[in-house]
Amino acid sequence: MELEEKCVKSERIYKGKILNLRRDIVKLPDGREASREVVEHSGAVGVVPLTGEGQVYLVRQYRYPIGKVTLEIPAGKLEEGEDPLDCARRELKEEVGIEASRWEPLLTFYTTPGFSNEVMHLFLATELSKKEAQPDQDEFLQIVSLPLEEALEKARTGEIMDAKTILSLLLVRYKFTGRAYPLLGEKP
Amino acid sequence: MELEEKCVKSERIYKGKILNLRRDIVKLPDGREASREVVEHSGAVGVVPLTGEGQVYLVRQYRYPIGKVTLEIPAGKLEEGEDPLDCARRELKEEVGIEASRWEPLLTFYTTPGFSNEVMHLFLATELSKKEAQPDQDEFLQIVSLPLEEALEKARTGEIMDAKTILSLLLVRYKFTGRAYPLLGEKP
Numbered sequence: 001m002e003l004e005e006k007c008v009k010s011e012r013i014y015k016g017k018i019l020n021l022r023r024d025i026v027k028l029p030d031g032r033e034a035s036r037e038v039v040e041h042s043g044a045v046g047v048v049p050l051t052g053e054g055q056v057y058l059v060r061q062y063r064y065p066i067g068k069v070t071l072e073i074p075a076g077k078l079e080e081g082e083d084p085l086d087c088a089r090r091e092l093k094e095e096v097g098i099e100a101s102r103w104e105p106l107l108t109f110y111t112t113p114g115f116s117n118e119v120m121h122l123f124l125a126t127e128l129s130k131k132e133a134q135p136d137q138d139e140f141l142q143i144v145s146l147p148l149e150e151a152l153e154k155a156r157t158g159e160i161m162d163a164k165t166i167l168s169l170l171l172v173r174y175k176f177t178g179r180a181y182p183l184l185g186e187k188p
Numbered sequence: 189m190e191l192e193e194k195c196v197k198s199e200r201i202y203k204g205k206i207l208n209l210r211r212d213i214v215k216l217p218d219g220r221e222a223s224r225e226v227v228e229h230s231g232a233v234g235v236v237p238l239t240g241e242g243q244v245y246l247v248r249q250y251r252y253p254i255g256k257v258t259l260e261i262p263a264g265k266l267e268e269g270e271d272p273l274d275c276a277r278r279e280l281k282e283e284v285g286i287e288a289s290r291w292e293p294l295l296t297f298y299t300t301p302g303f304s305n306e307v308m309h310l311f312l313a314t315e316l317s318k319k320e321a322q323p324d325q326d327e328f329l330q331i332v333s334l335p336l337e338e339a340l341e342k343a344r345t346g347e348i349m350d351a352k353t354i355l356s357l358l359l360v361r362y363k364f365t366g367r368a369y370p371l372l373g374e375k376p
Contacts, residue, residue: 003248003250004257005252013202014202016225017223017225018302018303021201021227023202026252030328035205037204038252041303044302060191062191064193064224064226065227065305066305067305077302106372107372109349109350109351110251110349110350110351111299111351112306113260114263114265115207116253116304117254117255138222140216140218161297162298163297163308163352163355171372174371174372175373179368183359183362184359
């Protein structure tokens, strides 16, 4: 069965700062037409900065779309044509004030393929050294450092609810211990 | 430090079928103003339908926003005021043509708190029985059944790149075997 949908007409609804929106008319595999809403996003990176003592740096910030203060791994939006690793280095330096000598890609995934083209690139940053943070003018952040296990426990209890953060903490935990964190079960 | 951003003015940009868009002016903690783009989404569910033989049902579909055919767990959008579990039952029946006697919540998370309020509820569905699928008029789907281990292998190799699918497969694998899948490493 053919699954592809072909664009018949594209309407630009909005061109913004962090996203664009368009509504396309597509031709379905059976020849009928349907509309598709697409949030265009330039892609993003997330970084797990891990110290030699097993501490991770997380960012506490107000997320206006959900109206809550969240605890997330440092992350940021790719600039036009920017290499994901360069972006990860930049965000870690700006947001957290940290440089890392060692970088490893963890995973690349689509956050919401049903309505957006956002791609997220996750990295692990180790061998860290402290610099000075320079967050964006309109970013208000608190940097929190805590043991990786404690961060995972916050994911288990629902205090951390951000997809990229949960996924990357699980991956890093497994990478370093060879064991999964029982996110669904009792406190380990 | 106070982190909250307060809405000063809200502008409705678009009201659509699967999402709305607004642009708000907010007051930052330091009193200055900034703009925030918010994709409003009613929330969604994802279901891992797992047979007694350890097979999962996945959906192959064309995701127009990313221009690719993907392999994902069955999922769908919450209707206004709908209970997530009711929605999960409905989507599993409609998309895959399956009913499940046993339902367990896996995890609830925000997919993209930086620009959207979408909440995703993941469920595990077991004790399955086959009914007839009734996908939406404009949904073209292929149902694929494969061993959970094979699905995870597709996440490891990058064939599965959808965040909710990767996360839920990892959680279900751990739940049933007590062992993590080495997503970052060599084939197990």
